[in-house]
Amino acid sequence: MDFLPVFLNIKNQACLVVGGGEVATRKAMLLLQAGAHVSIVSPELDAVLNEYLACGKIQHRAEYFQPGHLESIVLVIAATDDRVTNRQVSAAAQQRQIPVNVVDDPELCTFIMPSIVDRSPLLIAISSGGQSPVLARLLRAQLETMIPAAYARLAAMAGNFRNQVKQHFTHPEKRRIFWEKALQGRFAAMVLAGKDRAAQDYLLQSLQQEKDEPPQGEVYLVGAGPGNPDLLTFRAMRLMQQADVVVYDRLVSPAILDMVRRDATRIYAGKERNRHTLAQESINQLLVRLAQEGQRVLRLKGGDPFIFGRGGEEIETLAAHRIPFQVVPGITAASGVAAYAGIPLTHRDYAQSCIFVTGHLKNNSIDLDWPHLARPNQTIVIYMGLLGLPVLCQQLIAHGLPDSTPAAIIQQGTTQKQRIVTGTLHTLPGLAEDAHLTPPTLIIVGEVVKLHENLAWFEPVLDAENAPANILALDPETKQPLE
């Protein structure tokens, strides 16, 4: 982040605009809207500013800028077309530690002006940090169309009831839940439909019905998909905004974690081979304890929680403790990664069935039903198989699959670090070793792998050379690789 977004209260404060043309006018209007006392320093004023002057809205000094003009000023904007003057303003302001903005000259600014979506009291400010004002404006145009004008009234009305609701609930959690319900439910619908009076009555009624007792905790077991935030479900997104605490796995990418409600407490429960941060039993108990404290707990897992995710065990413990929970499916690695690798898992000509297995290596062997796997016209997807790859390929060949059977291993599929190595059961272990892949990786075996050559479509854009070692295994706090 290059700038800290803040909203300044400049009501009744003296602000200065240097310049008297069209741009200066726009800036002066904005300052006036925020309730400031505005002075203009400029030998001349354009027509609009002259009108403002005539009706006493602004003050004017028909002079060239000099540092003395900054006396008692809390904020200054330079909007002249003369770079020398703009520089002077910037230097003088910075010397006095007065925030200064120079229009279209980020280097001379100590603050920049965002694009604004104004639904006062609701305000959305967008900035590209001076890199692309046009992009910020385009985004603003999109938001303008998405956010009904009535949100202004909705925000103001919520403001009117804020104290009353605050007094009603001693538990802040309960208060937040009440507002979330109101602002996503009938109250909001009524305000948006212009029925303000009915909306007020309804809000008061719902408030009276709410008891001020400790909130009941709940657990959301949510699949976060294979890594790319675009692949989250709407439901996952919604619950991510509601949670008080998030307990997340190693496979949950930092980009996804960033989308969880900012105030939610983050607890890392990651599991890595040989490095169990929290044992499964402790995770189960942790979820129970957090929910019993009345928190809304987001249990965020990579992929789908019910596919090699031990999600079942976690909710069994919750059920035993009578803690309410809900489960949100995620895109499992097999479907996400296959899609982004251009490998259809089934195909009329090549595979009529598809089987998901774990290739976890134990004492140098893998316990799988090999005859069942080594069948023609079937795609095999192997999770957690990188270390066991040579054993897997050997066993499949030993149980009857031709050693020319196409096979692929995909690293960090769906993300900007996706890499695909293709070969056959015979060649893949060697090719994978040469490629120095980093987990997580997924293995796909079967004739469908041949289709990749024609169907590959996804091109990671990140400069892999300069990217961190493993984008999915960054410490969310330091953004450094975990190992």
Ligand code: SAH
């Ligand atoms: N519940 C998860 C799987 C957890 S097991 C799901 O449904 O996807 C962890 C294994 O998933 C990893 O060892 C790897 O084999 C696979 N995996 C998860 N995300 C992946 C990704 N982005 N690319 C490749 N493999 C992935």
